[in-house]
Amino acid sequence: MLKLMTWPTSPFGAKVKACLKALDLYDGIEIINYFPWLPDNELRIKNPINKIPVLILDDGSALYDSPVICEYLNDFAKGSLIPSQKKYVVLRIQALCDGILDAAVSARYETHSRPEHLRSKDWYDRQMQGVKAGLEALATESLDMEITLSSLCAAVTVAYLDLRYPDEPMAKIPKPLRNWFENFVGKHPWLTDILPKDILPLPENRLMLEQ
Numbered sequence: 001m002l003k004l005m006t007w008p009t010s011p012f013g014a015k016v017k018a019c020l021k022a023l024d025l026y027d028g029i030e031i032i033n034y035f036p037w038l039p040d041n042e043l044r045i046k047n048p049i050n051k052i053p054v055l056i057l058d059d060g061s062a063l064y065d066s067p068v069i070c071e072y073l074n075d076f077a078k079g080s081l082i083p084s085q086k087k088y089v090v091l092r093i094q095a096l097c098d099g100i101l102d103a104a105v106s107a108r109y110e111t112h113s114r115p116e117h118l119r120s121k122d123w124y125d126r127q128m129q130g131v132k133a134g135l136e137a138l139a140t141e142s143l144d145m146e147i148t149l150s151s152l153c154a155a156v157t158v159a160y161l162d163l164r165y166p167d168e169p170m171a172k173i174p175k176p177l178r179n180w181f182e183n184f185v186g187k188h189p190w191l192t193d194i195l196p197k198d199i200l201p202l203p204e205n206r207l208m209l210e211q
């Protein structure tokens, strides 16, 4: 049985879960809720970079990071999440969304995880500049109303920013992207269960405060 190490707030984990659902693989997978800041070595044994999500295959080997996992799952299920006629547009949008999310997660660590005396407003602003410019670019892409890897990535990106930055002007979702998101989730309501959510208490022995 495939296993997925992830955490409910992780946007990259949510992207993989959305692919699993879209490919009808979700019910056949064991979800291991694993907080990546724990002081043990369990995650690092699977992914030396120590990040979730990690997909553990039946032979015990591991796949990371999320673009690799999503492509693997699509091939495994013979799915059409990356249509060949627009493969590089889909992959570009995924890269754009991943870039926005990397910046948003990094800024979140800066304000919530790092010891207070080490926090840098300059670093936070630099990351949020990336979020803002990335969102402007994403709003100009013609996003699918159908399920593809790129539409799933875009939906997860908006949902993560809504979760973590509801009042941050630099993370304001441009109107066309907001409209697309609402229509898209309205058309695919099962996504609501999959999008990033703060639903689990943080483990007691976490190294960092929260993510």
Ligand SMILES: N[C@@H](CCC(=O)N[C@@H](CS)C(=O)NCC(=O)O)C(=O)O
Residues within 6 Å of the ligand: 009, 010, 011, 012, 013, 036, 037, 050, 051, 052, 053, 065, 066, 067, 098, 105
């Ligand atoms: N490029 C990676 C990014 C994954 C990532 O940043 N995961 C975060 C949680 S959302 C994490 O595990 N952070 C722990 C750390 O930075 O040590 C992917 O696409 O899977």
